[in-house]
Amino acid sequence: MVGRGTILGVLGVLMAACGTPQRQDSGSESVEGRVIRPAGLAFPYVKRPACPGEGCAYGTWLACDTVSVYAREADTTERAFYLAREEPFQVLAGAVHVTRPEVVVVTRPTHQIGFQESGVLFQQGDTLFVLDYIAEGFFDAWYRDSIIETEIFWPWEHWYPAKDYEYGGDVVQQGVASFWIQVRNGSGQEGWVPADRASLASANSLDPDPPRCPARAE
Template identity: 30%
Template sequence: MPRLSALALVLALAACEPAPDAPEPEASPAPAEVTPEAAPAMEASTISADDSTSARLTAPVRVDGACPFEGCMYGTWTASGETAVYTAAGDTTSRAFTVPAGTEIEADRGFALVTRLGQILVERDAVIYLASGGEQPVAAGDTLLVLDPEGEGSSRVWANGVLGFSGVDVDMNGPGGEGPALRTLRPAEYQWWAHVRLADGREGWLWMDRTPSVSGADAFG
């Protein structure tokens, strides 16, 4: 009996000993942060500023030849401040060089990159204006897709396969002053890029939304 009691005591003491700590699991590595510059770019569909028809559009949309204000023109420009020139349009990490204020640059082309299509609701029958000078009726209940601005409150819009222009910065009146015909649901978002050449042969792209003003781009001065 004493031997059994001693054995029981040993087993009881062993049961009371704390179990060895389990090794802590290794922490999973944090996912790499994806910056806007590192994110894969979506392929943009492309239309021309002169196009009058198009299949339904989804962003992003590149509008070749766009010049987004009244009197806007490409040609000989002069930088008003230090200006960054990029190797690739749409890539703000590709800065190639800068030019000082007073530098003359030749802007030979450009485009608007519409990153988000705007929307306007037609609340009364109205029209949009075509580049040819004609008009295209739009009916109450239609939704117009808004692309890039043209100046003086007008923007390029898509409606039922037709590309035209309509005032979207302010509500437009319906026929006979019946009240607003168009109501903005959401504005478009876009970038304007212009390709330039310098007298020394260098060339690249200006991100016009972040570029100091240039002289020579406005036909009205």
């Protein structure tokens, strides 16, 4: 389960440095240097609309530090304005930008139910290109020339299975992604903020209380 405290951190595993690829399905991906990407999907891949994490919602958020707001989505070259600490603002839209997919090689036959689908039977040796986190342990992934939804069955830092759980896949390449939100302040100024950071308190549809910033350390 992923709540308000980790909504902005669920992409952390996708921000890690790239690992060394160990296995590939011939013909299913292209290798550029040390980066594996599927041949049939353009990168950066953008999931829109998006709000990753259980209960993640647009609406009123809170800045918990001085936050730079940029003029364009996924572009930090032009700063438009700042949000001050404890300043509320509106989130109008969101998108996840994936520049490098997480690559999972299936290690045993594994049947997984999709978030809104009947499921997929993965075979040992299959390659899964994990794109973006949805909620409740489900991800979008590229598999056999299409995007599917699948429940996690590989190691992930935000998931703690039972001690006797046998993982069904190995991560051979860490992914890189960022979650961007379109914001509007109280003066009507609009811009974009990279939201995978600890300086924001997000709205949560599962929590009736307004977002709160953590207390500053003394």
